[in-house]
Structures are given as structure tokens and as C-alpha cells.
Amino acid sequence: MASGTASPELEVIGREGELSRLRDFVLGEPNERVVVLSGGPGVGKTTLWEAAVAASTEQGAHVLSARAAEAEKTLPFATLSDLFQWIPIEAGPDLPEPQRRALDVALLRAEPAGAPAKTRAIALGVLSVLRSLAVERPVLVAIDDVQWTDAASMEALAFAARRLDGESVRIMLARRPGRPTPLEQATASRATGLILEGLSLGAVRRLLATRLELVLSRRVVRQVFEGTLGNPLFVLELGRTLTEVGPPAIGEELALPDSLDELLGARASAAPKPRRALLAVALGGGLTVSELVELVGDDALEAAVERGLLLEEDGRLRPSHPLLAAALLKRVRARERRELHRALAEVVSEPARRARHLALAATLPDTELARIVAAGAAGALARGATQQAVELAEQALRLTPTGAAERHERVLELAEWLKRANEVSR
Template sequence: MAAGVVSRDAECAAVARFLDAATREPSSLLIEGEAGIGKTTIWLAGVEQARERDFHVLATRPAQTESVLSYVALADLLSRVDATVLDSLPHPQRLALDRVLLRGDAGDAPTDPRAVAAAFLSVIETLAEVGPVLIGIDDLQWLDPSSAAAVAFTARRLSGAVGVITAMRSDASPALDLFRDRLPRPESSRRLVVGPLSLGALRTIVARRLGLSLPRPTMVRIHDISRGNPFYALQLAYSSVDGEISMQTTLSDLVRARVSEVGTETREALLAAACAGSPTIDLIARAMSVTHSRVAEILDEAEDHKLIHYEGHRVRFSHPLLAAGIHADARRPGADACTPRSPVSSPSQSCGPDTSPCRLPSQTNRRCTPWTPRRCRRPTEARLAPPQSCSIWPSASVATLPSVISGQPDITCTPRTSTKQRRG
């Protein structure tokens, strides 16, 4: 069984069979289940197994905050493709991808969606001539429409050793499955439904992730309340250290309690991270108007409380619900935190000349007003943005925590790298 995966023998076997098939013909595997059930854990294990089998892996993990940005997921998929492959494309396709990747001077002409899709297909075909290719998309429900169109175009025309592994919440629209009935052979599309874990499996996860060995009656109660959902069980186990577990304890209460354990400055840093689609120490430092080293020190507390971890230069929440909970709590009447009036963005994601970072509560004596998207004014960004805006936060579509919890998003078991090691 892959590292980080607990009591998922059948699921791991299904992933292995999918990878075997992908070495022969275009194949897809959709990992589906309620939020919090462990889809991302299995997806990550599949991606890692593909790398061990010498697949060329193109992967993206879309975020809700980035779903309004055009081609952002496609840019992630292409980010590890060698420049010589991109430069070998026909001129119209190369120019289209230059615009998607924001490379060089792309001129003033609008981006042609068909040229983008054809270019992505050409890249996949070129890589497949050398060895098997895996396209990995986690949280398919947050894939931006422009990238989805390019990926669907490619799926219908795939040939050779190409696999596509995706993960999606079971309450998402079936229409979001971009590969069902689109591959050359429909029977090559597989679906894997992830179910709840047993009491013994939850005990193992609690011991590994939290270092806790709880009495059996406590674990039985946690299993009954969580119904085998590993993320919910972890939050219950974490809270059980301080007292009796209530049957009325909601997941939103547990997440709020977790975040409240850190200091005000740390919560401000976490709010800045929650407002950014791809938070980094640099973006958080700009939002808080402090140095990079100070942000690293602040985030040490969040890391010690297992609220965040690092993936390269990115700051990632240990679970998407933590980010959703922080942002939702900031929008509650009477909350201390506030919604930034401008998005925390990188230059490539900026809508216009005004890219000043947001001001957080400790830096102003007046309450921030809710931020609303601005029309794109920069020519290059305007060509790539959806018609309504290219804002980081869609106006009126920020999910509150209760609406997210129709089941709690999946556990992500990523190796932890300490901030102190990163600074060393």
C-alpha cells in the first residue's frame, strides 16, 4: 500500500490496474466520494505510483479561489513540460500557449481557444511518443472552464499510452466528469467510489497524524459521530484531548476551535493565505506589510498546530476546509477579521495597475468593506480573463463553511517540511 494510505487495499489495487491499462491505451480513473473521505490521499498515491513507473506526470490541484481565472489549471499542467517541446509546436499553437503561460510578448490579438486546445493535444502526443503520460486533476469541481474545454477537447482525441486520474466530490455535477464517454473506447473510463473507514483504520490515522492513542470508548464515539469520515474523525480526536466529545459537535465548530488556538497575528496570516489561490510567503508578507522572515516565524505556530504545510514555495492548508472556515469566519458579523478589499495576487494574476496588498485588522482602525471584483484593465490579462472579471474571489460565490460541509473535503497526506528547515 502506498505511503500515507491507510486501509485502502481495494482502492490501491484499482489505481494499479488503471496505471497498467494506461501503458497500453488511453484510460481514465475518476475517484469520487463525499468531502473528507480521502479522495486526495488516493489521488496523490496514484500520481506518486505513476512517477515511480516512469510516467511523465502533468498534474494540477485547482482551488475554488482560482476557478474564475482562465487557463490557470492548464498552465499548471504545462508547467513541467520542457521548453523544447513547447518551442517545437506550430506557430499558432506555440503563440496560443505563450499567452496561456504569460511568456514573452504575446501581442494584442485575442487568445484562440481552439489553438490552445490543439496545442495541449500536441504536447500530450509528443510526450506519449517517448513514454506513458499521466494527466492528474484533483478537485475537478474547481477546474476553470477554459482549462476544462481544452482538456475535454484533448480527451476525445487521445491515442497511445495516456492516463487521466481525477478526483471529484460526489455531490458535484456529473457533467464535470470530462472523460466519461469521451475517450476513444468508453469502457476505458473507470470510476472509483471511496467509502468510509473502519474503526481500526481511524485509530491508525489518529495515531499517525496526531500522535494520539485514545481509549477504545473514545474512538468508538468518534467513529459513530464521523461515520468513518477521516477528516471529521481527526478534528474530533484533536478536540477530545480537551474534554468530552458532544454528539452535537459540528465540523464547523471544530474547525473554528482549531483556528482559535493560534494567536491573532497568525490568524491574520492564515486569512491572507485563505484569500489567495496559491499562497506563498512572499504574498502573505506583502499582505501583512512585514518581512519574509517575519512571516515564516508567524507561520511556525500554524505549522506546529498542523494547520498548514509547505509544497515547494507554496503554503498549503492541511485541508481545504480549514481555509474555507477561516474565510467564512472572517465574514461573520462581529468577527475580528475582514475580507481584503483587493485580492492577494501575484503579478501574473493581477487584474490591473492597482496591485497593492490588502490591509489586515491589526493595521487599520476601521473595518474593511467587502471587496467586489474589478473589470480587467491590463490588455494581456483581459484576453485571458472570463467575461465577468479575473478576480481571485468571485463576487457572491464564496462558500460559507456550512455550505461546504455536505461531507468534508478529503484528507491530504503531504510530507511535512518545517519552516526552520526551509529557511536553513
């Protein structure tokens, strides 16, 4: 998405201080290049990130935004495609032809032709586009769940970010705690952190009242607050349960489930059809509405959306919350995953994606399958998607029977591509 988001407009409760800080950041001094919103699962990073994206658009910034998704981490240039979705990449004095071409191929706007796209040309193209946009008005590059940005996008963005100087380009990242991504490492000297904590007691009360129309006594609100440490996702899931079972009697403890994961797992698994739809999206990597309908049918999709498991955005589906998908994936056996990967291979048309699903569905070596996966790897390389090429080449090798004639060639190929993947542009 380029501006705003397609999620329903929900009131942001509390967070006034954080939001005003983010507003100032976008239009402030360029010595602060990057802001990293971090905090535990469900604490409200995406909510704040969305509000900041909307506010920046309103203030006249040029906003390029993307939500990285766990299922799309293996899809090369997924994040970059989202960021550049509404940006026409045109040849001009700022964008030399090889860069335009490399970007077009990487973002699937043109077919690869001739030599594989050079990672460097793609990254330079990103830098040129950001610079030329920033001449018009301040630019905000906003990525939610940056830890799931695919490797190809990450590399290009880190390259560009390192070379930005006085330009009015800001980067806002949201992420769970963990190791900094290459993009953050590239900009560490000009980055500031914003750590989100749980909501206050008053905000928890307002959250329950506005989102679930649940008005509880002071005593029970306090129990919810203490049991969840104000984590809004946990508060909402617990609130949903309280709506069903009713509040605890005086003197009784709030029956707090062991974990948020348990609550989410139960919701994700409650009915078989929506569960399958959610699982397909979790494994599918950027599944479109028509692909999912072909796989599970209209009614399963509808039921999953109605139950609040899936959201549709720009014709693609995503889990309504990443933790919901994670909770379900944890409860699924390998066999069921493989079965679904096999079915996914039937509905996705892009060769590299199809090859990946076929590989993940297979346990044993198979000459013909290995050939298809190796072809998928070569296709990925032609797009400049080195990391994906390496992953598929590894799978192709795993599926090549011992003693097969192609084995030697595949080992050499993999070695060559691994070398290229490690030559991260500096």
C-alpha cells in the first residue's frame, strides 16, 4: 500500500505521546533518519504504526508503506513491491535505464531478459526513486513487522538507506524485540528506538468498552489489567471469553487462560473450514483471493473473514493477526502441512512459488520434481532474487536422488549461488 491502510478505522486508545512523537519525527530534522517501534507481541505496534502512517499522509508526506508477513518472508521483493506499489518507475534523468529495467524485473513488472538482474542495479534504482520523490515532498518509508521483510528487499533497502544523506527521507519500522535487521544495522547511527509498553488501567477499561461493548466493574477491570499487563491483544481476547462466560463472582479469581497463545489457538481451530482457510494463508505466502477461493471455496473464505481470522487487502489475504497464524501453525502436524503445500502448488501459478510448495510437500527424492524445483531456482536468479534461488537450489538438491547424473551439477550451482548471495552489496 502506498498510503493509509485498508483496515477498518479503529480508535487508537492512549498512545497520544507516542503518536505526537512520530508526527514530529516525519517532518523533523533529517539527522533522525529511522525510528524503530518495538515491543512484545500484541502490545499495539501495528496499531500505532497505522495511525502514524495515516497522520503522515494527512500532513502531506509521500508515504510508501508495507506490512511484511511471516508467510511472505520467502517471496523475493515482496516488501519492495508493496512499498513501490503506487509508484510509477519511469526513466528520467534520475533513473538510468539499467536501474529502471532491473527494478521492473524485480518487482515483476517486466519479464527477465538477458543476464540476471544485478542486485546492485536494483538497489541503486531504489535509491534513485527515493531521492527523486523526496525532491517533491518529505518521504516516509514505513514497514511493519520489518523482521519478516524478505532478504532481497532488505538488501536493496539497506543499500539505499546507507547512501541517503541530507534527503528528506524517513524510515519508520515496527518490530517484535529481537536481533536488528540489516536495514537497522545499516542505519544504526541515525536511528532512535520507541519501546511500547502495555496500556494503562483506564485505557484497558476504554478498550473493552469501545471494541467489545463490555462494561465491567472496577474490580474485574483491574483483574484483567493485572492478568494481561495491559497488553491490548490479550485484553481483547480475554474480553471475548468474558463476554461468553461472564465475569467472575466476587472473591473469585479471574479464570485466566495460561497464555495468549492458548486463547488464540482455540479461536483459530474452532471450526474446520475457516481453520483451513487461515492455514492456507499462513503457508501460502501472499495468497490472492482467487487462489484461496480455488483452494478452499467461497464459503470457507467468508467464514474465516466473518470470524475475524482473515483480512483482505488489495486482493490479497492475510491473517487478522500474525499471532493467530502462529498459534495455529504450532498446532498443525507436518503431514497436514505437506498436504496443504501440495494443494497450494496446484493453485499458484508463479513458477518459483509453485516450485517451493512442491518441494515442501515432498519428503523423498524424486528426479522429475527436483528438475521442476531447479528450474524454479533458475527463474528466481534471473529476477535478481538470489536468496530465493539458493533456497530452491537447496531443495532441488535434497530431492535429487543419490547417484543421479544431475547431482554434481546441482552441487556446483548451489555453491556458486551461495557465493553470490553472500556478496551483499556494500
